Amino acid sequence: MTIIRLGYVAMSMELTNSSPSQTMTFKQFQKLSDREAGIRKLERIAKSNLENCLRLLKHNKGNDISFFRFSSRLIPLANHEALEDWNYLSPLKEELKALGDFAKQEKMRVDFHPDHFVLLNTPKKETLKASTTTLAMHVRLLEGMGIDPTHRCVLHVGGGYNDKEKALERFIHNWMYTPKGIQDAVMLENDDTTFTMIDTLYLCEKLGIPLVFDYHHHLACHNDEDWEKDWERVVSTWDASPLPVKMHISSPKGEKDFRSHADYIDIDMFFTFLKAVQGSTSQIDCMIEAKKKDQALFKLMEEIKKRKDIEIIDRSTFRLK
DNA sequence: GGTCGTCAAGGGGTG
DNA sequence: CACCCCTTGACGACC
Numbered sequence: 357m358t359i360i361r362l363g364y365v366a367m368s369m370e371l372t373n374s375s376p377s378q379t380m381t382f383k384q385f386q387k388l389s390d391r392e393a394g395i396r397k398l399e400r401i402a403k404s405n406l407e408n409c410l411r412l413l414k415h416n417k418g419n420d421i422s423f424f425r426f427s428s429r430l431i432p433l434a435n436h437e438a439l440e441d442w443n444y445l446s447p448l449k450e451e452l453k454a455l456g457d458f459a460k461q462e463k464m465r466v467d468f469h470p471d472h473f474v475l476l477n478t479p480k481k482e483t484l485k486a487s488t489t490t491l492a493m494h495v496r497l498l499e500g501m502g503i504d505p506t507h508r509c510v511l512h513v514g515g516g517y518n519d520k521e522k523a524l525e526r527f528i529h530n531w532m533y534t535p536k537g538i539q540d541a542v543m544l545e546n547d548d549t550t551f552t553m554i555d556t557l558y559l560c561e562k563l564g565i566p567l568v569f570d571y572h573h574h575l576a577c578h579n580d581e582d583w584e585k586d587w588e589r590v591v592s593t594w595d596a597s598p599l600p601v602k603m604h605i606s607s608p609k610g611e612k613d614f615r616s617h618a619d620y621i622d623i624d625m626f627f628t629f630l631k632a633v634q635g636s637t638s639q640i641d642c643m644i645e646a647k648k649k650d651q652a653l654f655k656l657m658e659e660i661k662k663r664k665d666i667e668i669i670d671r672s673t674f675r676l677k
Numbered sequence: 678g679g680t681c682g683t684c685a686a687g688g689g690g691t692g
Numbered sequence: 693c694a695c696c697c698c699t700t701g702a703c704g705a706c707c
Contacts (some may be wrong), residue, residue: 366701367701375701377700377701377702378701378702378703379684379685379701379702379703381683381685381702381703382684383683383685384684384703385682427701429700429702431699471686471700472686472687472688472699472700473685473686473687473700474686475686475687475688478687478688480687483687486686512686514687515687515688515689516689517688518689543685548686563692587699616699666684674678
C-alpha cells in the first residue's frame with residue numbers, strides 16, 4: 357500500500373506577513389550611493405526571509421505538513437555577478453542552521469526548484485556559468501542548514517533550441533563538466549512544452565538522476581506516450597536515492613490556458629493518477645503546485661477525507677485502501 | 678485599498 | 693535582427 361504525502365510551495369496563504377521572498381532588484385541596488393549600506397540592506401532582507409521561512413516550517417508542523425519547497429529567492433541578488441565578492445553565507449549562519457535544525461528535528465523533506473533560467477543544456481557559456489553558480493548557491497544554502505543536498509534541486513531539462521536530440525546530447529555533454537556536488541543535488545522533471553516523460557527518462561537512466569514526474573505537464577506535452585506503461589521506470593530512477601519518489605501535482609486553469617496552474621487541485625484528476633500508481637512503491641511525495649498554496653492542500657485534504665477508499669494518516673498524509 | 682506598471686531572467690515565436 | 697510574450701512575487705506609484 358502506497359503512502360501519499362502532500363506538500364506545498366514556498367509561501368503560505370494563511371500566515372500573514374510571512375514572505376520568504378522579499379527582494380531588492382539590481383536596479384534599486386545600483387541607485388544606492390553607499391554600496392556597503394546596500395549590502396547590509398540585502399543582508400537584512402535575507403535574514404527576514406529566513407526568519408519567515410522558519411515561521412512557515414512551524415506553521416507546517418502545526419498542520420502536520422512535513423514536505424515543503426523553499427523559495428529560491430531567499431537571498432536577493434546572491435548570484436548576481438556584480439555581487440560576487442559578497443559573502444552572504446557568514447552573516448546568515450545562525451538563521452540557516454535554525455532552519456535546518458528544525459526541518460531535521462521534525463523529519464521534514466525540504467527542497468528547492470531553481471527557476472527556469474537555470475539551464476544545463478544551453479549552448480551559451482555565460483548562461484551555463486550563471487546556471488552553475490545559481491545551483492552552487494542552492495547547494496551551499498542546504499549545507500548551511502546542515503541538510504544533505506542529495507536530490508534537493510528539481511530542474512527542467514532546458515531549451516529545445518530547434519533540435520531536441522541535439523539539446524538532449526548537449527545536456528549530457530554539459531553534465532560531464534558539472535561539479536559532482538551539484539550533480540548529486542539534481543532531480544529532473546518532464547516539462548510542458550518540449551521534453552516529455554520519455555525524453556527525461558532517457559537522461560535520468562543514462563546519468564543516474566531521479567525523475568520528478570509532473571502529471572499536469574505530461575497531459576500538456578506527451579507525444580502520445582503512455583505514462584502508465586513506463587511508470588515503473590520512473591520509480592526505478594529513485595532506487596539509489598535516500599528519499600521517496602517525488603512528483604508534482606497541479607491542475608489546468610482552463611481549456612484555453614491549459615498549461616497555467618489553477619487555484620486549487622482537481623481531485624478527480626489527482627485520483628486518476630493515484631489509482632494507476634497504487635502499490636508501485638511504498639511512498640510518493642506529491643508537491644502541490646497551486647496558486648492558493650497551502651490553502652489548496654487543505655482544501656484537497658478536506659475532499660479526500662470524504663472518500664471511502666482512503667485511510668487518513670494525518671492532515672497531509674493518507675493511504676489508498 | 679485596489680489596480681497598474683516595473684523588475685529580472687532565457688527561450689520561443691512572430692515579422 | 694528587433695520585438696514582445698511567457699512566468700513569478702514583490703513593491704512602488706497612483707487614484
